[in-house]
Amino acid sequence: MTSKIKLIDENGLRVDGRKPNELRPIRMEVGVLSNADGSAYIEQGKSKILAAVYGPREVHPRHLALPDRALLRCRYHMAPFSVEERKSPAPSRREIELSKVIREALEPAIFLEKFPRTSIDIFIEVLQADGGTRCAGITVAALALADAGIPMRDLVVACAAGKVDGVLVLDPNDIEDKEGEADVPVAYMPNLDMISLLQMDGLLTVKEFERALDLAIEGCKQIYKLQKEALKARYLTIKEEVETCLQ
């Protein structure tokens, strides 16, 4: 099926002017909500996503508590106004699947055994969606977990690769995702070189898939640097303010 829109122009540039291996502009902020134990916000292109973490805390309902580790729960949800056509607030099947795979993407990084009989609850709210929301959701949730002081092996970071008009591209936006030939979201722990989320839809040869995977991992590594900066940012600004005052 060919798309009606030309996704790659004569100069090899994409619909939003990016080169194939270019990320969208990303902005992250940590510690944005006062009630949650940890929180963070991300803007990736036009996608805007908020994440909050409550926990470790007592499990409700009690019978779900695990004797040897914390129970990790995750809710990925899209606001009704986040997409072109209003989305019903009730959880869709897509949101339920994404809640599951996002939880499974973050789980291997967290030292859950340190908090038996508790729960760690992650809430991801998509305020505006323009493609790549599950990946940005994972990236921002990892920040919220770190902000909450939950011990982790590594920050989990996520990024997708896609194929549009025969070209492999990094971080597809909404149009590229919908009209393209393939979408490969990946969540990665750079420290351990391990992948905790991997999905694919579309049509790719094994070789194309391998290249897409490599491309997504490269994107993840770039976003990882931004995550670290975002976590340190708040503390570094205070440090700078204090130290300039001393002079």
Add this chain to the structure above:
Amino acid sequence: MFYFENRQIVTPGDLLAEGDYIAGNNTYKEGNRIYASRLGLVEYEGRNVQVVALNTVYIPSPRDQVIGKIEDVNINGWTVDINSPYKAILRINEALNKPFRQQKDDLTSFLDVGDLILAKVIAFDRTTDPMLTIREPGLGKITQGQIIRVSPAKIPRIIGRKASMINMLKRETECKITVGQNGIILISGPSPEHERLAIIAIEKIAQEAHTTGLTDRIAEMIRREKGVKL
């Protein structure tokens, strides 16, 4: 081999050291590499590599002094919220000095839901809830003052090396300040303005805990505010 400078900010997953070192607080070891597991300041002390976390959750430890709130009463005693994922239990025999006759009214007249207590953790392991006592001198029901909450990670900074920070705070604000290891602090002073000053000072310490010259800076701030307000 150290990969950071002392007191640099590190994030979970940062490789801190490689070699024959000991993995201290908020780190984990794989092979001979030590990684940070929490956001905080790395500290290299001899062979010990640790991270002073910027935020943690309170996990009870025996002998910790804590401030808690009564949540429930039953025939065995009270359930106490100690700002931890684990609810604490205060048994009757750890609260009362005299033997007790089983009538629920007696218990609530002693400590009721919503009351605050200064207590000590006497036991905790991962399979049971933390146990408290209020039978030591100085412990018991809190009858006056204001409480504030900070991240338990900030408590050592609020106390300071050899209690230097907390003593300065008490002196400068003229308030009685009782610090719970669980991140809850009780402030009781000669007037609400004094108490408010202490609260502002503590919140500022919590915010700037990772900077240097903090004790002097806070002392100066308090003196300045006192001059203006009191």
Add this chain to the structure above:
Amino acid sequence: MSSIMVSRIRQKQIYQMIASGRRLDGRGLTDYRPIKIEIGLIEKAEGSARVLLGKTEVIAGVKVEIGEPFPDRPNEGVLTVNSEFVPLASPEFEAGPPSEESIELARVVDRGIRESQAIDLEKLCLIPGKKVYVIFIDIYVLNHDGNLIDASALASLAALLNTRVPIHIVENGEVKRGDGYMPLPIKNYPIAITFANISDKLVIDPWLEEEEVMNARLTITFDKDGKICAIQKGGQGALTPKQIMEAALIAKDKSEELRKLVVKY
């Protein structure tokens, strides 16, 4: 979920055997359990198939109706995949709304069929923008002994191949039932291959106990031309990029083997 349902001794046995290249039921690491496929068993459905994968049992039923197309695809028939983990299939299944596993399974099977364009949906249009054939695939899990995804994908494909669509015609701008039946316009045959990551090894077609001790799960769906059309990693663990590519190569060969079991129908 914590793996306390399998006893610690058993868990250790499974890890040790797999680490040395064998499995408790005598299979090699890349062997499927015996597969049995039965088609057309539900006469009231337009298509049906029953798959036995070891002791895992799944029925897929296809119902065809006339309905409205999606607004953004006015010239195409509609495909919907649903799955039900009925309570009788396992002590773990409860009656009620679909669990996240059930939803995930339906969506992974759907992805394989949709992305490979197994059904030529454009041939299922009657009045563009108004009336099209609607294909419902309902996956019914009858006994859960591991690897529901592969069993369900096989059953779905076999049921689609077995489907007789009641022919409808357009007369004076209205859709009417015509004469006889036609097969679905099928042009691809997606096959899902699922691995479990245990003891750092990848084992194909995990059975129930292996699923309970596994670190992570990887499903790769291949079309008839050896192209990947769906991938889904599941489970609370993680995989290395190398493991993933190894799995892709094994899955490609395996999918050809399994396809031969279905496509003769």
